Amino acid sequence: MVSPVTVVLDPTDESRPAARTVGPRPDDLAGRTVGLLDIAKPRGDVFLDRLADLLTERGATVRRYAKPTFTKPMPTDLRAEITAQCDVVIEALAD
Amino acid sequence: MHDLAALEADGVTATFVASSEFVTATDAQARALGFASVPAVYVAHPIQDRTDPEMAALADEALPRVLAAVTGASPAG
Amino acid sequence: MRPVTTTATTAASTGVEPPADGLVVVVKQDCPTCQLVAPVLGELVDRGATVYSQDDPAFPPGVEVRDDTALDASVALGIDVVPTLLRREGGRETARAEGWDRATWRELSGVADLGADLPDWKPGCGSRTHDPAVADAMLVRARGHELTARRVELAGLEDEAEALYDRGWTDGLPVVAPTPPRVLRMLAGTTRAPDEVVAVVPPNLVPATVEKVAINAVLAGCRPEYLPVVLAAVEAVCAEEFNAHGLLATTWGAAPAVLVHGPVARRIGVNSGGNALGQGTRANSTIGRAVQLVIRNVGGGRPGEVDRATLGQPGKVGLCFAEDEESSPWEPLSVGRGVPAGTSAVTVFATEGPRGVVDQISRTPESLARSLAVALRGVGHPKLAPGFDAMLVLSPEHVAVFAEAGWDRARFTAALAELLLLPPEELARGADGIEEGVPEPTRPRPKFRPDGLLVAVAGGGAGKFSAVLGGWVGGPGGSSPVTRVIEEA
Numbered sequence: 001m002v003s004p005v006t007v008v009l010d011p012t013d014e015s016r017p018a019a020r021t022v023g024p025r026p027d028d029l030a031g032r033t034v035g036l037l038d039i040a041k042p043r044g045d046v047f048l049d050r051l052a053d054l055l056t057e058r059g060a061t062v063r064r065y066a067k068p069t070f071t072k073p074m075p076t077d078l079r080a081e082i083t084a085q086c087d088v089v090i091e092a093l094a095d
Numbered sequence: 096m097h098d099l100a101a102l103e104a105d106g107v108t109a110t111f112v113a114s115s116e117f118v119t120a121t122d123a124q125a126r127a128l129g130f131a132s133v134p135a136v137y138v139a140h141p142i143q144d145r146t147d148p149e150m151a152a153l154a155d156e157a158l159p160r161v162l163a164a165v166t167g168a169s170p171a172g
Numbered sequence: 173m174r175p176v177t178t179t180a181t182t183a184a185s186t187g188v189e190p191p192a193d194g195l196v197v198v199v200k201q202d203c204p205t206c207q208l209v210a211p212v213l214g215e216l217v218d219r220g221a222t223v224y225s226q227d228d229p230a231f232p233p234g235v236e237v238r239d240d241t242a243l244d245a246s247v248a249l250g251i252d253v254v255p256t257l258l259r260r261e262g263g264r265e266t267a268r269a270e271g272w273d274r275a276t277w278r279e280l281s282g283v284a285d286l287g288a289d290l291p292d293w294k295p296g297c298g299s300r301t302h303d304p305a306v307a308d309a310m311l312v313r314a315r316g317h318e319l320t321a322r323r324v325e326l327a328g329l330e331d332e333a334e335a336l337y338d339r340g341w342t343d344g345l346p347v348v349a350p351t352p353p354r355v356l357r358m359l360a361g362t363t364r365a366p367d368e369v370v371a372v373v374p375p376n377l378v379p380a381t382v383e384k385v386a387i388n389a390v391l392a393g394c395r396p397e398y399l400p401v402v403l404a405a406v407e408a409v410c411a412e413e414f415n416a417h418g419l420l421a422t423t424w425g426a427a428p429a430v431l432v433h434g435p436v437a438r439r440i441g442v443n444s445g446g447n448a449l450g451q452g453t454r455a456n457s458t459i460g461r462a463v464q465l466v467i468r469n470v471g472g473g474r475p476g477e478v479d480r481a482t483l484g485q486p487g488k489v490g491l492c493f494a495e496d497e498e499s500s501p502w503e504p505l506s507v508g509r510g511v512p513a514g515t516s517a518v519t520v521f522a523t524e525g526p527r528g529v530v531d532q533i534s535r536t537p538e539s540l541a542r543s544l545a546v547a548l549r550g551v552g553h554p555k556l557a558p559g560f561d562a563m564l565v566l567s568p569e570h571v572a573v574f575a576e577a578g579w580d581r582a583r584f585t586a587a588l589a590e591l592l593l594l595p596p597e598e599l600a601r602g603a604d605g606i607e608e609g610v611p612e613p614t615r616p617r618p619k620f621r622p623d624g625l626l627v628a629v630a631g632g633g634a635g636k637f638s639a640v641l642g643g644w645v646g647g648p649g650g651s652s653p654v655t656r657v658i659e660e661a
Contacts, residue, residue, distance in 0.1 A: 006332060009350045010322040011341050011387040011469040013378040018324045019131035020338060022103045025166050034165075035107075037098070042143045043150055047112070050154035051161065058162075073097040083105040088165045091098055094113035095142035097329075104338060127329035129338075 026087065030059030035086035039070040044093035051090065060088075070094070096124040099133060110164035112157060114140040134164035190245050192263040195221035195281060198246055199255045201231035203297035206255050209272050210235075212287045216257075219283065226254065226300040243310065246301050253296040257281070271296030308353035315356050318366045321383055323352075336391075341469055343461065343489050347391040358386040361396030362403060363660055370403055371410035373471035374417035375478045380406060380470045385462070388469055392462035392490070397440045398455055400658050401518060402462045405430045405492075408520040408654040409463055415651045419522050419644060420473045425481040426522040426644040426651075428467075429491035429563075430460050431628060433506035434516030436658055437494035444494035446632030449526050449565065449639060460490030463520075487525035493630055499568060500629035501575035508581065509655045521563055521626060521653035526639035531570070537577040540570060541584065544638060545591035549619055551642040555609035557594050557617045561624040561646035561653070565639040567631035585627060592619035621646050626653060 010018065026032060034055050036048045052062045065082055067074050074082075082089060102109040113121060115137045125133045138157050145153070162168045190196055195216055199206035210232035213223050217236050225231050226246055229239035240246055249258065253270040259280050260266065269276040272294045278286045301310055326335045326349070333346045341347060348354065359366055359382070366383040373380045382403065389402050409416050409428045419426060432442045443453035451457060467473040475481065481488070497504045504513070511517040529547040534540035544564065552560035574584050596613035603609055610617065619625075624646040631638075644650050 005328060006326040006349060007323050007351060008326060008336070009319060009352060009355050009383075009387045010324050011350060011384065011391055011465065013376065013470055013472065014322045017131075018322060020100070020129040021131070022099075022134060023106060023108060025108055027167050029162065029166060043145060044142075046147050046150040047142075047154050050151040051158070054154065054158050067098075073101065079098075079101055079105070082102065083107055086107055088108040089098075089102050089110075090161060090165065091109065091111035092113075093138070093142060094111065094117050095140065124329065127327040129325075129327045129330050129335060 028058075029055060029088060032060050032087040033063060033085060034060045035063050035065055035082050035089040037074070037082065037089055037091040038064065038066040039091060039094060040067050041070050041093060041095055043095075047093050051092070096121060096128060096133070099135075100128050100130070108165050110134045110136060110161065112136045112138060112161065114138055114142050116140045136160045136164050190224075190249055191222050191260060193261055194259070195219070196224070196249065196258040196260060197221055197255055198224045198226065198240070198249065198251045198258075198299070199231065200226040200297070200300055201228035203254050205272050205294045205296045206231075208290060208294055209255050209277075209287070212277070212290070215283065215286065216281055219281070221281070226251075243301050243306065246299055247310065247314065251299045251301060254299050255296055256299075308351075311356050312352050316352055318359070319352055319355060319383060320367065320381075321355075321387055340474070341391060341465075343464060343468065345489065347465075348393050350387040350390040354390045355383070355386050358390050358394065358396050358399055359383065361386075361399035364403065371407045373406070373410055373466060374473065375420055376472040378470050378472065380410075380466060384470050385466055388465040389458075389462040391469075392465050393454065393458040394462050395440070395454065395458075398459050398462075400660055401430075401432060401436060401440065401442075401455075401459055401516075402466075404518045404656045404658040405459065405463045405520055406466050408518055408656040409467070411654045411656075413648075413652040414520060414522075414654045416467060416471075416473075417478075419651050420467065420479050422644065423480050423482045424524075424644055425484045425488070426524045426642070427485070427488040427491070428460075428463060428520050429487060429523045429641070430463060430493075431505070431519045431521065431563075431626075432459075432492065432494040432516075433497070433504055433511060433519065433655075434514065434658070436516035438498070442492065442494040444496035444630045448493040448496075448630040448632075449491070456492045457490065458492075460487075460492035462490070463492075464488065464490045485525045487523060491523065491525065493565075495628040496568070496630045501571060502581040502584075502629060505626060505628045506655065509653075511655060511657060516658040517655055518658060519626070519653055519655040521641075522561065522644040522651040523563055523641040524643070526565065526641050529638045529640055530636070531638075532636040534573065537574045537579045537584075537587070540573050541587045542591060544570075545588055547638075547640050548588070548592060548625070549594070551619070551640060553608055555599050555603065555606060557592075557599060557610065557619040558621045558624065559645060561620065561626075561643035561651070563626045563628065563641040563643065565631065565641065566627060566629050567635055567638050568629070568633050569636045570638045571629050581627065585625070588625065589618060589620075593617070594619055623652075 099109045138153050214235045223237045224240040224245045225237045257269045274287050274292050332349050336347050364382045368382045369379045442455040506517050531543040551562045593616045599610040599613045601609040
């Protein structure tokens with residue numbers, strides 16, 4: 001986890017923030033495809049079942065995905081599948 | 096956290112839900128991945144011994160914050 | 173080029189003052205000669221000498237030693253070899269002995285029987301200040317204050333290449349991380365000050381300093397000796413008449429290319445021979461790329477944003493080559509553009525990239541000129557004239573046909589101009605069943621505006637093939653090639 005930090009010099013005009021940021025958010029989820037990504041920890045599925053109902057009530061199209069293991073980042077093919085199909089992803093539930 | 100970074104890099108709006116035990120670890124990992132902050136949602140620990148109704152209640156309680164993490168909505172609303 | 177120096181700093185700047193008067197010895201434990209002289213150091217300390225150890229503050233044992241593991245004193249004293257014995261008087265060095273030389277050490281220290289048990293002489297070891305493992309840190313300590321660009325920390329879990337890509341700093345290929353030591357080494361390629369403004373870079377019209385250009389040159393993979401060429405090319409690309417903003421914003425796919433003139437090309441290894449327009453030569457591959465990265469990163473010219481190219485072309489990653497002035501029978505292109513012979517320069521021009529022209533049969537200049545003219549007519553569209561500029565790269569076997577017949581550059585270009593004076597009936601809209609064309613032309617029209625066709629000689633010795641590099645709209649409504657002398661080259 002702790003590895004040395006590399007310092008680099010900014011090659012740009014420095015008008016954008018140096019830190020990574022998440023992308024812009026949609027105004028609401030109505031009409032959007034929301035992927036629920038189960039990280040495969042016990043009880044997470046129950047939480048996501050309920051979340052799926054709540055999001056569907058709010059007009060979202062819910063799709064379900066599951067990681068083979070919570071111990072690793074998702075496989076490339078799963079990432080590609082989710083990216084192709086979803087506007088929004090909610091990953092749960094880490095404990 | 097890696098999944099969130101990957102999906103956001105692909106242009107997908109992403110969040111994750113974790114138990115409150117993960118706050119410190121998530122912050123550290125977010126910083127280690129170059130993010131100043133990430134839109135994570137935390138629910139009360141522990142999770143794995145909860146009953147189904149308790150898990151559903153947890154989801155009900157988390158919903159406003161989940162929506163806030165992936166939309167422009169306010170977590171209070 | 174100025175040498176990268178890590179010793180040209182003063183004691184004051186490091187905050188460590190060696191004693192103004194008296195003897196100073198600098199040693200390191202990891203040096204057999206220093207271990208050899210260890211027995212005499214105690215005696216020197218007793219007489220007021222100051223001993224600095226570069227690597228182990230407990231060396232030599234039993235002697236009062238100052239810790240110089242940070243190397244501040246060694247840098248301040250300009251130590252190249254250990255052991256070094258110095259005499260200082262009034263803050264200045266008055267005598268120095270490097271390595272062990274008994275006679276000199278006795279003379280310097282005034283101790284007549286110093287080191288009686290030691291050999292007469294043993295050479296020293298390299299100072300730790302020259303250890304490659306600490307060289308970067310030394311360089312940053314000595315010159316890091318010259319760098320003013322924002323420092324960005326790549327966090328521990330970020331893969332370096334991925335992190336640079338994610339920040340949008342690359343053209344899609346991996347880049348070299350512009351760490352402070354690398355940028356300082358790059359800056360050693362020029363005598364220009366890091367904060368000097370090179371040009372105001374389109375499309376966002378952002379002033380680019382020498383430092384910013386150097387950072388992008390590191391990203392691109394340049395060596396420090398390429399930097400003067402990159403600086404001249406950036407200046408040329410940002411010139412008003414080159415119109416880099418228009419070139420970027422047009423849906424046409426042309427991009428700036430860099431032609432290098434003069435002795436700098438050979439010195440830094442810009443390829444003008446076989447595969448000059450291709451891959452495999454670091455200078456060719458990285459100089460053009462550095463220019464494009466400056467436009468992208470400093471100027472903000474990114475594909476899909478200001479860059480509106482319909483198709484683009486692979487030369488947009490960067491295209492750079494040199495004219496083969498040594499083998500060419502003709503006066504260099506640069507001389508015709510006002511650069512004194514023997515002077516290094518760059519010409520930037522808008523280009524789509526090369527298309528080969530085959531003529532393996534012509535033995536007369538007349539026939540070969542006609543072949544080349546037919547190929548050049550296709551630039552943009554065979555029925556549009558004038559309009560787009562172009563670059564013709566003549567191969568050695570082709571230029572030899574002209575030279576052997578006594579044609580010089582001027583006669584060749586005049587012949588091409590005559591052959592490319594196109595009849596109106598061929599250009600008219602609808603002619604040849606093609607709706608594209610010139611609206612109602614009444615007289616013959618030149619394919620290229622005056623100075624709209626550049627001709628350079630390059631390529632491998634075998635192959636009766638030349639290349640046409642179609643350009644973009646020439647002149648005030650588009651882009652004009654720009655030539656700049658390379659400073660300090």
